[in-house]
Amino acid sequence: MLRKKIFGSIMIAALLPGIIAGCSSNNNENAGQTNSAQTTNTESTQGATDDKLVDLEVWWANTGYKGIEKDSPLYKQYADLLGVGVTSPYVEWNGGTDYLNTLNMKIAAGEMPNVFLPWNGNETDLAKNGAIADLTELLPEYAPNLWKLIPEDVWNVVKANDPTGEGKIYWIPGIKGYERTTGMIRKDWLDTLGLQIPKTQDEYINVLKAFKEQDPNGNGIADEVPTGGRQNARWMDHLFNMYGVAMVEGYPDWDIYNGELTYSAVSPNMKDALAFIAKLYKEQLMDQETFLNDKAAWDGKVDGNIVGSYFQWAESSYLHLGLIEQSSGVKADFSVLPVLEAPGYEGQGFITTKQVGNPEWVVSAQQDDEHLKASLKFLDGIADQSKWMDIYWGAEGMHYSVADGKKTKLPDDKSTQQNRLTPYDQFGNIEFKEQLLTESASESDKWQFEQSIRNMKDLQQYVKIIAGDGLPSTVYTDYPDIKNYTLWYEYATKIIIGTYSIDKFDEFVDKWNSSGGAEVTKRAREWYAKLGK
Amino acid sequence: MQATGRFYQHARKCWPLYLMALPGLVFLIVLRYIPLGGSIIAFQDYSLFKGIADSPWVGFKHFKILFDSPDFYRIFANTLILGFLKVVVIFPVPLILALMINEVRAVLLKKGIQTALYIPHFLSWVIIAGIAFDMFSLNGIFNTVRDWFGYAPNLIMQDERYFRWIYVFTSIWREAGWGTIIYLAAISAMDPQIYESATIDGASRMKQIRHITLPLLLPTALVLFLINLGSFLDLGFDQVFTLLTPMTYSVGDIIDTYVYRSGIQEARYSFATAVGLFQAIIGFVLVYVFNRISKKVTGGGLW
Numbered sequence: 001m002l003r004k005k006i007f008g009s010i011m012i013a014a015l016l017p018g019i020i021a022g023c024s025s026n027n028n029e030n031a032g033q034t035n036s037a038q039t040t041n042t043e044s045t046q047g048a049t050d051d052k053l054v055d056l057e058v059w060w061a062n063t064g065y066k067g068i069e070k071d072s073p074l075y076k077q078y079a080d081l082l083g084v085g086v087t088s089p090y091v092e093w094n095g096g097t098d099y100l101n102t103l104n105m106k107i108a109a110g111e112m113p114n115v116f117l118p119w120n121g122n123e124t125d126l127a128k129n130g131a132i133a134d135l136t137e138l139l140p141e142y143a144p145n146l147w148k149l150i151p152e153d154v155w156n157v158v159k160a161n162d163p164t165g166e167g168k169i170y171w172i173p174g175i176k177g178y179e180r181t182t183g184m185i186r187k188d189w190l191d192t193l194g195l196q197i198p199k200t201q202d203e204y205i206n207v208l209k210a211f212k213e214q215d216p217n218g219n220g221i222a223d224e225v226p227t228g229g230r231q232n233a234r235w236m237d238h239l240f241n242m243y244g245v246a247m248v249e250g251y252p253d254w255d256i257y258n259g260e261l262t263y264s265a266v267s268p269n270m271k272d273a274l275a276f277i278a279k280l281y282k283e284q285l286m287d288q289e290t291f292l293n294d295k296a297a298w299d300g301k302v303d304g305n306i307v308g309s310y311f312q313w314a315e316s317s318y319l320h321l322g323l324i325e326q327s328s329g330v331k332a333d334f335s336v337l338p339v340l341e342a343p344g345y346e347g348q349g350f351i352t353t354k355q356v357g358n359p360e361w362v363v364s365a366q367q368d369d370e371h372l373k374a375s376l377k378f379l380d381g382i383a384d385q386s387k388w389m390d391i392y393w394g395a396e397g398m399h400y401s402v403a404d405g406k407k408t409k410l411p412d413d414k415s416t417q418q419n420r421l422t423p424y425d426q427f428g429n430i431e432f433k434e435q436l437l438t439e440s441a442s443e444s445d446k447w448q449f450e451q452s453i454r455n456m457k458d459l460q461q462y463v464k465i466i467a468g469d470g471l472p473s474t475v476y477t478d479y480p481d482i483k484n485y486t487l488w489y490e491y492a493t494k495i496i497i498g499t500y501s502i503d504k505f506d507e508f509v510d511k512w513n514s515s516g517g518a519e520v521t522k523r524a525r526e527w528y529a530k531l532g533k
Numbered sequence: 534m535q536a537t538g539r540f541y542q543h544a545r546k547c548w549p550l551y552l553m554a555l556p557g558l559v560f561l562i563v564l565r566y567i568p569l570g571g572s573i574i575a576f577q578d579y580s581l582f583k584g585i586a587d588s589p590w591v592g593f594k595h596f597k598i599l600f601d602s603p604d605f606y607r608i609f610a611n612t613l614i615l616g617f618l619k620v621v622v623i624f625p626v627p628l629i630l631a632l633m634i635n636e637v638r639a640v641l642l643k644k645g646i647q648t649a650l651y652i653p654h655f656l657s658w659v660i661i662a663g664i665a666f667d668m669f670s671l672n673g674i675f676n677t678v679r680d681w682f683g684y685a686p687n688l689i690m691q692d693e694r695y696f697r698w699i700y701v702f703t704s705i706w707r708e709a710g711w712g713t714i715i716y717l718a719a720i721s722a723m724d725p726q727i728y729e730s731a732t733i734d735g736a737s738r739m740k741q742i743r744h745i746t747l748p749l750l751l752p753t754a755l756v757l758f759l760i761n762l763g764s765f766l767d768l769g770f771d772q773v774f775t776l777l778t779p780m781t782y783s784v785g786d787i788i789d790t791y792v793y794r795s796g797i798q799e800a801r802y803s804f805a806t807a808v809g810l811f812q813a814i815i816g817f818v819l820v821y822v823f824n825r826i827s828k829k830v831t832g833g834g835l836w
Contacts, residue, residue: 097798104800108581122800129582232779289671291691291778480795481604489779497691497780515603 054374055085059103059116063093065419073395074418081390082381084374088419096120107131112364115375118171121473123359124163127170133365133372136169142376146383149427150175157356157470160531172379174357177429181249182351182459183238183337184317185309188330189216200341201242201276204309208285211308217328227280227309228287230298232485233492236290238311239280242340242349243273246466252488253352254468254524261467261528263521265488266509272345274495275502282498291493305330309337314455315433318448325448333451336458350464360426382423385432392436394420409440430456467528475523479516487512575807581800595807604791612787615700615773616765623704624761627712628754632742634713635720647717650710661707662775665699666690696781703772719753720746752833759827759835763820766812788812 055070067090068074078086092098100119106112112131126132136159139147154175159167190197190207193214198204208226210216217224229236234250241247245264246255252265264270280286287293287301301307303323312320317334324332339349363375381387393400393407398417400407410417424432434453441449476483491508494500513521544551575595577588599605630650637643653661669675669690676686689695723746731741770789777785788808796805820835828834 100800101797104581108584120798120800125580125582125800129580131582288686288688291780292666292670292688480799480801484794484798486779486782486794490782493691493779499693499780511603 053079053083053085054370055087056114056371056374056378058086058088058378059091059099059113060088060419060421061093061096061099061117062088062091062419064414065417066090066414068418072418073398074420077390077395078421081387082378084378084381086378086421090419110366112366114364114367114371115361115378116364118359118362121476123171123362124472124474124477126362127163131365132170133363133375134168134170135172135363135376138372138376139169142373143380143383145380146172149383149385151355154356154470157531160527161470161472161474163472163474170362171359172361174360174426176353176355176357177427178433178456178460179351179353179463180313180315180456181237181311182314182455182462183241183309183311183339184314184334184455185337186211186216186307187333187335189308192216192218197335197338198340199338201343204337204340205280205285208280208308212285216308217305217330219328223306225287225301225307226285228290228293228298228301228307229311230293230295231291232489233291233496235298235311236277236286237352238309238337238339239277239286240270240273241351241462242342243269243276243345244347244349245269245273246352246468248352248354251485253354253466254471255352255466261521261525263512263517263524265492266512266517269345269347271502271505272342274492274505276342278496278498278502281496291497303327305332314459315437315452317455318437318445318452321448321451322445331447334455336455339462349462351459351462352466353463354469355465356470357426382421383427388424388428388432389436389439391421392424394418407439408442430460468524470531471524471527475520475527479520482512482516482520487515572806572810574803575810577803579803579806591803595804596811598804599808599811602791604786607783608786608788608791611784612766612768615697615768615785615787618697618701619704619768620758620761620765622701623708624758626705626709628716628750630709631713631716631720631750632746634717635746636738636742647710647713650713652710653707654711656707658707658769658771658775661703662772665703665776669699690776691778691780693781693784696776696785699776700773700785703776704769715753715757716750719750723749751831755827755831755833756835759820759823762823763816765819766815 068078068086068088070085070087075086078084091102096119099117100122103113103116103119104122107126118126118132123132150173154173155169158169158171158173162168162170164170185197185207187197189211193210193216195207195210196203198207211224211226212222215222215224227236227239229239229250232250237247237250244255245267246253247264252263252270254261254263256262257264257267257269277286281288281290287298287307289297293301298310299320302310302312302320305324305328314336321332321334324330339351342349361379363372363379367375382391393409395418396402398410399420400409402408424436433456437449437453473483481487487508491500491504495502495504571585573585574588576590576592577585578591578594579585579588602608634643634646634650637646667673669688671686671688675689679686690699727745728741731745736744766788768787768789770793773785773787774790774793777790792805792808795801796808824834824836
């Protein structure tokens, strides 16, 4: 026993210096190696900045298409087009919720994507913590296209909304050069029944009654749904906007009521609008299942040739026209429904629009200079309008095919197609959209695209930029149930289906104010005053 | 010293058993116990950038926010009512179902029924909610049948009066068949001699069920009941969330859906954790109390 111990000690004593020496010499060597590696690295990058492709991880909304791996078709296309390597893993979107969770997890793990779409106001926290790059100085120098593309007053709103309060630019906002949404009505049904496009609320009600009773689709069944919308009282703005209610795709928004910036959901205009819609519901002039309709269910009814009047993106109406033709052989005509005159309302109704879109891109501050420059190069590339057509077409063989020198869009297939960038939706103008629709058409479906273009132009006469344009989501901090419309959904839907009488609206206003709405309103008005409009 | 010695002896003898238990232990430690430490963030203003170590401590702030929330009482009451329905109405169904299946004599029929009852368990709540919405839509089977009898259609999915019963109905449809498995296993393990002697004594089938099968099943039912109580406030987010519409918030908005809305969606992780902790503590207290009661009354319990 004792002998063993002594032997062990001797062995250790003998080996110890060697171990120490070995360690230290290793250290030296390693240090030397890294040093030299670093120097060679910097040399090589300096020498070859122009040809070397920098890979970026870029995240944006992906509703089910494939991600972009290195050296895949879309990677190669973007490398040619934008001069940077774009990789983008598939991240479940789910209305933005899953995307945000995955993004937050990545950020917590210190693996922030180089450039990404912020969501639900998380750019505020990122900017405050210095996690995303201050772009104020960088944009004019490294992304001149983008700098010019976005108007100066929009940049000013972004600066005013800087959460650090220093007037810096932390994110790239989307801009809307034109409004997309509008109410639409089946002009061909009106013609069949010998009716005119309605201009007033009363005329509209008469038309809806005729749609319901006189079988305009001619199939002998009273299956027509005069009008309607989707769950949470969304996508039925055409029933609200005649009362001057500021509303974006079903979400109430901020405008001037009684001389002050006010949430439209708690304005007296909203009460009138809800009373009118509740009447439509009661008389069964709108889909009784409106608030149970998800997108697929409601689109299904529109495409099934039974809906007379609905609210959607004008420029996408060709999709529905194609499907209606497929299902019933009818060449439908959805025309723009004017903003109606409502009895008792003296103001002018309007379709709500905003010029300042949501934050679309932020750039990580946790990257080296090389990647930062590449990130800006990426942003500058997608802001270059001459590249949009190519970006829209995507990769040959995957998104489109070429026959006789003419490109043809391949049918949408999420299982094989990679997720494309859509800068034309983020920054686009109406001229580009028209060009895009024109080029997408083939001989047989040209009439559908022509209708979309006509509607898209037609609706612009009803549009108004609301006063709440650019209001930052930070005004909702600490009041999530105000921000995500919980109270509004509940009261609006219950008043419309008749569970609540319209008198309950006043209770809603009180509740909204007491559960945080008053504070939010105060913040919004402070912001508005600061904007100096 | 002696105890550890005995453990080693035991471990050497039964090492395959210990080896088999190992993955389970590792699972529990890695995925159940270590994350418990993360509950700390319930008392912090957790920031992604600062991490757990540097996030500021805020004490019970998030619990206060929860209790002060204007909707808290509505949400808590809804949770309790649904929890109560779960324990009182839904819980006994598999037991009754198992007794009934057990009485089916034709083997093929029995297997067929069992399989048919298991299948819904493998459908996700998203699908089941979709089926429910379809069944009760204007063109669904429910309103079609109403139409035959001359009744006007009724959209019960958007009517707050029916929400709770839809919750019960879908729970039973999806889980009752699956829940019979444990009972059926317990029944098949019962000693046939008891039944034979009962038959000789002239006990009818009904009497056999009442006086033999049911009493012998009670300990199993009790354990399941106690486990169930542990998740009393944990009603299954998926189910309620997929069935919920704004028109039924007033009866169906529960703690889980509230946390999803104002915690997870808003990336307020500290708040979400605080609520989770609150639910867990209620569950723990319930299990503890009922375990005590059960030990006193029946002499058996979870531990």
